[in-house]
Amino acid sequence: MTPQRMSFGPIPYGRQDIDAADIEAVVAVLRSDWLTQGPAVARFEAAMMQRCRAVGAVAVNSATSALHLACLALGIGPGDIGWTVPNTFVASANCLRYCGAEVDFVDIDPLTLNLSLPALRAKLECARATGRLPKVVIPVHFAGRVCDMAGVAALAQEFGFRVIEDASHAVGASQFGQPVGSCVCSDFTVFSFHPVKLMTTGEGGMLLARDAALLHHAARLRSHGITRDPQAMQGESEGDWYYQQVELGFNYRMTDLQAALGTSQLTRLDVFLARRRALVARYERLLAGLPLARPPLDDDAAWHLYAVRLHDVTRRRAVFERLRAEGIGVNVHYIPVHLQPDYRRLGFAPGDFPVAEHYYAGALSLPLYAGLSEAQQDDVVACLSRALQ
Numbered sequence: 458m459t460p461q462r463m464s465f466g467p468i469p470y471g472r473q474d475i476d477a478a479d480i481e482a483v484v485a486v487l488r489s490d491w492l493t494q495g496p497a498v499a500r501f502e503a504a505m506m507q508r509c510r511a512v513g514a515v516a517v518n519s520a521t522s523a524l525h526l527a528c529l530a531l532g533i534g535p536g537d538i539g540w541t542v543p544n545t546f547v548a549s550a551n552c553l554r555y556c557g558a559e560v561d562f563v564d565i566d567p568l569t570l571n572l573s574l575p576a577l578r579a580k581l582e583c584a585r586a587t588g589r590l591p592k593v594v595i596p597v598h599f600a601g602r603v604c605d606m607a608g609v610a611a612l613a614q615e616f617g618f619r620v621i622e623d624a625s626h627a628v629g630a631s632q633f634g635q636p637v638g639s640c641v642c643s644d645f646t647v648f649s650f651h652p653v654k655l656m657t658t659g660e661g662g663m664l665l666a667r668d669a670a671l672l673h674h675a676a677r678l679r680s681h682g683i684t685r686d687p688q689a690m691q692g693e694s695e696g697d698w699y700y701q702q703v704e705l706g707f708n709y710r711m712t713d714l715q716a717a718l719g720t721s722q723l724t725r726l727d728v729f730l731a732r733r734r735a736l737v738a739r740y741e742r743l744l745a746g747l748p749l750a751r752p753p754l755d756d757d758a759a760w761h762l763y764a765v766r767l768h769d770v771t772r773r774r775a776v777f778e779r780l781r782a783e784g785i786g787v788n789v790h791y792i793p794v795h796l797q798p799d800y801r802r803l804g805f806a807p808g809d810f811p812v813a814e815h816y817y818a819g820a821l822s823l824p825l826y827a828g829l830s831e832a833q834q835d836d837v838v839a840c841l842s843r844a845l846q
Contacts, residue, residue, distance in 0.1 A: 469786035471653030474827045482721040486713045497713035501720045509638025511665040513672040520625045520649035520662035522709035524552035526675040527621045527645040533558050541595040542572050543793035543813040549597055549623045550794050564810040571604040572596045581616045593619045598627035601759030606642035625649035626761035629730045640667035655729050656722035658715035682706030732827040733760040743838045763825040770819035779844040785837055788822045
């Protein structure tokens with residue numbers, strides 16, 4: 458007889474953690490005079506700027522919007538080339554196409570699953586020889602583990618490209634004693650506050666930079682390209698009501714409701730990080746001996762995801778479906794972007810980035826979130842063990 462799992466109900470792969478203080482923060486905004494474009498957004502930006510030791514921050518309605526604004530602020534446009542990794546969500550590549558730029562990819566490291574520096578150097582040397590160097594490279598901190606940004610920055614200086622850190626998974630992470638978001642090794646850093654991330658604003662994102670002028674430009678693009686600054690206008694202001702659209706921008710603003718939730722969540726970010734790291738340490742012990750590859754431990758990672766890889770990739774779908782049937786909300790991160798139909802139409806094909814494709818074939822993301830109990834985690838492991846028998 459097959460053992461039955463404990464009756465916890467469905468266990469998702471990720472979920473938000475909302476407490477009474479978060480609810481009260483949102484209610485306070487509902488009782489205020491401002492629901493959007495008010496003081497809560499500025500407070501959230503200031504809190505994130507302080508946490509990340511950045512020169513400034515721009516809150517937006519999604520990390521996708523933040524990526525788009527970063528590309529625009531750097532002047533990415535038609536005729537330019539941008540590179541990212543295939544092991545990511547499609548937004549990391551789409552942001553380049555929104556600007557009319559050409560997209561290409563760099564394969565990943567088989568251990569960290571982040572951008573491979575040897576692959577990046579080799580591709581850069583070929584691109585220099587053919588006159589097709591990228592204008593920007595977008596490393597992705599997959600699952601919350603930080604890419605080797607010092608190495609990326611050294612190559613950026615050598616080959617002359619800009620850098621946008623897609624840190625959608627990595628709020629709270631650090632490297633070399635510097636918080637992700639300080640932009641020590643990049644022009645921009647992007648965070649996501651989707652509910653499955655470490656902290657949430659419902660939907661939402663944040664853009665941080667090391668150059669105040671770039672950040673100011675991104676902030677103007679966030680709100681239709683409109684300015685009320687007389688020094689940025691053509692001609693004289695006609696009065697306090699007056700504004701000008703000085704460039705084509707977007708409505709990418711975050712609401713005060715979202716920002717209030719984000720500011721409240723930020724006060725518990727260290728608690729969320731500690732809990733996720735403790736659960737990862739337990740997975741490391743509990744999964745030992747199972748026929749799968751575990752991610753290497755990293756005390757500085759944010760651990761948005763806990764992604765393993767089955768040794769027998771032919772069983773991935775059966776294992777996935779067995780776990781889902783038992784109420785374990787496993788997922789797969791990510792289908793390599795270059796294999797999506799829309800990217801195959803651009804000329805990409807299977808075999809182009811073999812390390813990312815090899816990882817994807819057996820990839821499985823196990824439940825990981827701050828509210829996951831040890832008993833639930835034990836249940837996840839027990840179900841996985843049975844599915845792998």
